[in-house]
Amino acid sequence: MKPLSYTLVIMGPAYGTQSAYCAYQFAQTLSSNTNHSINNIFFYADGVYNANHFTDPANDEFDLVKAWQNLAKQNALKLKVCVAAAQRRGISIENLAEHFELTGLGELSEAVASSDRVLQF
Template sequence: MKPLSYTLVIMGPAYGAQSAYCAYQFAQILLSSTNHSIDNIFFYADGVYNANCYTDPANDEFDLIKAWQNLAKKYSLKLTVCVAAAQRRGISLDNLAEHFELTGLGELSAAVASSDRVVQF
């Protein structure tokens, strides 16, 4: 089977919904157990909350923001955040978590055009 390249579009917040966590699990399994690759992980709509460095989960909760950062570091992934959606939700360079970058929808368009598969969460 030919290895495929993926773009993941995350639209759910880090907490209060399952979609971002499911996306993280999908990415982790995809990268650790297959020959497939992820070209871009794009955070859009409420998904931009995954990039807020001021999110502070309780000690007994899974830290999804830190998990995204560790995944990006380990696999040299791009964690891109829609700048317009981020601004509407109070995410800026001042509170952008490490390994996340603010970009426009052009970045998503380019990733979609170059990937074999796009999966939205």
């Protein structure tokens, strides 16, 4: 049986709400389950703040940006970031964290069309 493929759309910032952290936990669970696969992880609206290399949480806080990077590295995932939303929020190629890549909404559209499930966080 073919695994279900998922596209995750993250619209919450790395800090200030729980949505991006919940998305990370969900992605972590999917990546450890052979019956599911991640087709695309797309950061949109305030979700683009998850891609800011200069995010510097306190020592006792969970580093969500690094967690996304590690998840991408361990599972050969690409973390797509809406370029227009990023530019509006000061995220550019100069401060883009490793494993994140700037892309357009066309990428999201293709991912939605080719996925079995789409979840927005």
